Each structure stands twice: as structure tokens, then as C-alpha cells.
Amino acid sequence: MNKGEKRILSVSEVNASIKGILEGIPFFASLVVKGEISNWKRYKSGVFFDLKDEKGARLSCTIWNDYLEYLPFSPKDGDEVLAYGKLSVYALKGRYSLSAFRLEKQGLGSSLLALEELKKKLSKEGLFDESRKRELPKFPKAIGIICGKDSAAESDLLKNISRRYPLADIYVFNAIVQGSLAPKSLLNAIEKASKAPLDVLILARGGGSNEDLSSFNDERVVRAFSSFPKPTISAVGHEIDVTLVDFVSDKRASTPTGAAELATPDLEELKETLLEDEKRLQGSLQKLISIKEAKLRSLSSRPFFLDPTSAYRLFEEKLENYRKRLHNQMESKLSFLALRLKKDQEKLELSSPKKTIGRGYSMLLDEKGEVLSSAQELSEGTRFKAILQDGIVKAISEGKEQDE
Structure with missing residues (x-):
């Protein structure tokens, strides 16, 4: 490589260098981080989760199975904890995370609170x-x-x-x-x-x-x-x-x-329900038909259905008996009324004015044919009739005389 020429690094070399630098710093070898657990996910090898704070910052974390069994509580999302561990770099992905070996619960995190x-x-x-809950439509x-x-x-x-x-x-x-x-x-x-x-x-x-x-x-x-x-x-x-x-x-x-x-x-369940309902309906109809058939057989065995004319004759006989009874009752009633009328007639005849006249009395009538019962009605010159046993006499009043 010539002087002044920059060295070309592979991605792996960069990530490996970062891993060596970060993991070699003593400060990152022993950390205590406070945060709220988020995205707690259990895998075969251990648990991966995030720690977050109220500013929204996040730190990826892991805790392996070797340490999980010694935790004094069961961590979950929303717990605020102190995480003890060291910074670890996954060179293949170029990601860093906190490799924790102990968690201490501090309470609930701000988001969970x-x-x-x-x-x-x-x-x-x-x-x-529950009173607000509505039924779902069927x-x-x-x-x-x-x-x-x-x-x-x-x-x-x-x-x-x-x-x-x-x-x-x-x-x-x-x-x-x-x-x-x-x-x-x-x-x-x-x-x-x-x-x-x-x-x-x-x-x-x-x-x-x-x-x-x-x-x-x-x-x-x-x-x-x-x-x-x-x-x-x-x-x-x-x-x-x-x-x-x-x-x-x-x-x-x-x-x-x-x-x-x-x-x-479920449409299939609905079909089965309809089939069951159909069977029940058919059973009910068959039962009803059987009951009606039995009733029909019972009715058809009665005399009227066996010989309809016999019922007609029986009805005719009853009607004739009713007619005779009515006739006899009417005759009896008429005879009673005739006898009663005869007695009333005899009583009436006994009280008739003609009978009284026949015994030597007379009856005076004014010109209108009304009975005169007082001398006050026969003023002088008044015309009247006197009915006697053997005839009628017309007369004129000469006035009233004083009683002696």
C-alpha cells in the first residue's frame, strides 16, 4: 500500500474493530442501566428485550438461560429494572447490546403506570x-x-x-x-x-x-x-x-x-339445525295426523255415520213428540183460560146495571148518555132519560125539591 493511500476495509473488519474497541473499554465491561422493559421475548437460548427511558431512547439487551433461573422475579414488559451487565457487539450485524447477568425490579415503568x-x-x-355490552347479531x-x-x-x-x-x-x-x-x-x-x-x-x-x-x-x-x-x-x-x-x-x-x-x-351447523328442526316438525305433524285419524275412526264408528237415516228418524220422532206436547199444553192452557173467562163473565153480569134495573131500580142518563148520579145535575128544564125494566122514558126536569 502506497503512502497516503487509504486502506480499504471489509464490513467484517470494521465491525470486528468496533467490537474490539468497545468491548475493550473497561467502562463498558461493568454497567448498571436503569430502564423500562419492552419487547420481552423468550427464545431457546435466553431472552431478548429492550430497555427504554422517558426520552424514548432504547438499548437492546440479552440475558442468557444461565442467569435467568437466578432472577428473583419474573420480568415482563412495563417493569422498571436495574440491569447489570457488559456491552457486547454482534459483529456479524454490527449491533451492540447489553449482555445482562442480573435484573433488579424497581417498580412499574412510566408507560405502564x-x-x-x-x-x-x-x-x-x-x-x-358489563351493562354496556351488546349482543352480537345471529x-x-x-x-x-x-x-x-x-x-x-x-x-x-x-x-x-x-x-x-x-x-x-x-x-x-x-x-x-x-x-x-x-x-x-x-x-x-x-x-x-x-x-x-x-x-x-x-x-x-x-x-x-x-x-x-x-x-x-x-x-x-x-x-x-x-x-x-x-x-x-x-x-x-x-x-x-x-x-x-x-x-x-x-x-x-x-x-x-x-x-x-x-x-x-356456521353455515354447516345451521344446515344441521334446520334438518333437525325439519325432522322434529315432521314428527309433530305425523303425531297430529295419527291423533286426527284415531278421532276420525272413533267418530265413524258412531250410529250416525254407520246409518245416517237412523239419526234422521230419531230426530223426526223427537220433533213429533215435541209437537204433541206443545199441542196438549196449548189445549190445556186454552181450556183453563176459557173457564176463567166464563167465571169472569158471570161476575160481570151479576154487577151489570141491567140486572140492577131488573130488580126494580131505574137509571137516569143525560142527553149525552152519561149516567146522572146527583139531583144537582137536573136543573129545571134539563132533558134526560129514565131506563126502566120494561123500557125507556124521556122526561124534562121541573126542578129540584128539598128533602123533607
Whole structure:
């Protein structure tokens, strides 16, 4: 190499040089780093995770199985810890990380504390109450899906919904589901979904670390999802992953496939149910037919059905008996009334004026034929008639005489 000519290094040589320099500095050989655990992932050889602080800075870390078993607690995302270890460089990738051998728990990290505070706040407002939960429609006509574009969650949902219940229309609203742009993208998707003619809405994404799922703990997203006008299903992460949207959704599924099963009836199961209902209906109809046939046989064995004319003759005989009874009752009644009339007539004749006149009395009548019963009615010159036993005498009054 000529003087002044720069040495050309390979990538491996650069990375190896950096590794030698950093790992050779005594300061980096014994570090104690304070931070909040994020992206805690267990592998066969050990655990890979990040430490982060309130400024958003991150440090990649590893802790191998030889040290894991001696930890006094079970670390998880959100724990604030002191990590003891040394700086290590992975030359092949040119990455440095903290190779930890001990962790001491300091409490909850700031992000987890903020999440707990938000959870308490929303719970106090009643957003998690069971009374707010709505029933999912049994036979939805339209199903909405909010998920990442071309994601495994989208593929699983489309496949399972179409297989189980192809009668439903599917509306897909793609959104960014991870990173700083995710909350706004999810809010836009929820707003679009609210304007579609949906019967149920599914919010889904696959598993990930707490950091990956943080968008589903965003207060704006949680509130928008909780106020969606139709029943909702959350399918975020795996069974062990729980986000705030899970608390406000009407139903929670551990996987996108589970969400598809919650949102739809199984068409095959529906067919089996219909077949069973058909069998039960046929059985009920057959039973009813048997009952009616037995009743018909019972009726057909009666005399009327065996000999209809006999019933007619019996009815005719009854009618004749009724006629005779009515005739006899009428004759008896008429005889009684005739006898009563005769007696009344005899009484009337006994009290008749003619009978009285026949016994030597007379009856005076004025010109109008009305009976005169007082001398006051016969003033002088008054014409009147006197009815006697053997005739009628016309007379004129000469006036009234005083009684002696």
C-alpha cells in the first residue's frame, strides 16, 4: 500500500474493530442501566428485550438461560429494572447490546403506570361495565373488519368468514396497526366504518409485544371503538395479550379466527339445525295426523255415520213428540183460560146495571148518555132519560125539591 493511500476495509473488519474497541473499554465491561422493559421475548437460548427511558431512547439487551433461573422475579414488559451487565457487539450485524447477568425490579415503568392510570380512568367512567355490552347479531348481513393491509389477520378473517357464512357482505378498512402513525390511522378507519351499513365490526391484528400493541391502548382509539354504533369484537394479539380495546368491546376473541367464529353462524351447523328442526316438525305433524285419524275412526264408528237415516228418524220422532206436547199444553192452557173467562163473565153480569134495573131500580142518563148520579145535575128544564125494566122514558126536569 502506497503512502497516503487509504486502506480499504471489509464490513467484517470494521465491525470486528468496533467490537474490539468497545468491548475493550473497561467502562463498558461493568454497567448498571436503569430502564423500562419492552419487547420481552423468550427464545431457546435466553431472552431478548429492550430497555427504554422517558426520552424514548432504547438499548437492546440479552440475558442468557444461565442467569435467568437466578432472577428473583419474573420480568415482563412495563417493569422498571436495574440491569447489570457488559456491552457486547454482534459483529456479524454490527449491533451492540447489553449482555445482562442480573435484573433488579424497581417498580412499574412510566408507560405502564400511565396505562394503569388510563385504565382506572376509563373504568371509573363506566366504559368497561358489563351493562354496556351488546349482543352480537345471529345472522349479520354485513361485517366490517379493521386490520393491517395484507396482514395475516385480514387473510384469516376473510377466509373463515367466507367459509362459515358466505351470505354476509364483508367491508375491509385497512389501517396502520403499529407505530406512531397507527392511532390516527385506526381512528380514520373507525370513522369510515361508522358510515358503512354494518351489523358488526371486528378490530384485529396479530400478536406482538406490549410496544407493538400500544396503539390499541391509545385513549382516542379506545373511546372511538367504545362508542361505535354497532356491536364490536376485538381480536388483538394472542390469548395472553390484553389491551384496553378488549375491555370496551362487546366481545373479545383471542385470535382473528376466533373473531370470525363469534361474528358468524356456521353455515354447516345451521344446515344441521334446520334438518333437525325439519325432522322434529315432521314428527309433530305425523303425531297430529295419527291423533286426527284415531278421532276420525272413533267418530265413524258412531250410529250416525254407520246409518245416517237412523239419526234422521230419531230426530223426526223427537220433533213429533215435541209437537204433541206443545199441542196438549196449548189445549190445556186454552181450556183453563176459557173457564176463567166464563167465571169472569158471570161476575160481570151479576154487577151489570141491567140486572140492577131488573130488580126494580131505574137509571137516569143525560142527553149525552152519561149516567146522572146527583139531583144537582137536573136543573129545571134539563132533558134526560129514565131506563126502566120494561123500557125507556124521556122526561124534562121541573126542578129540584128539598128533602123533607
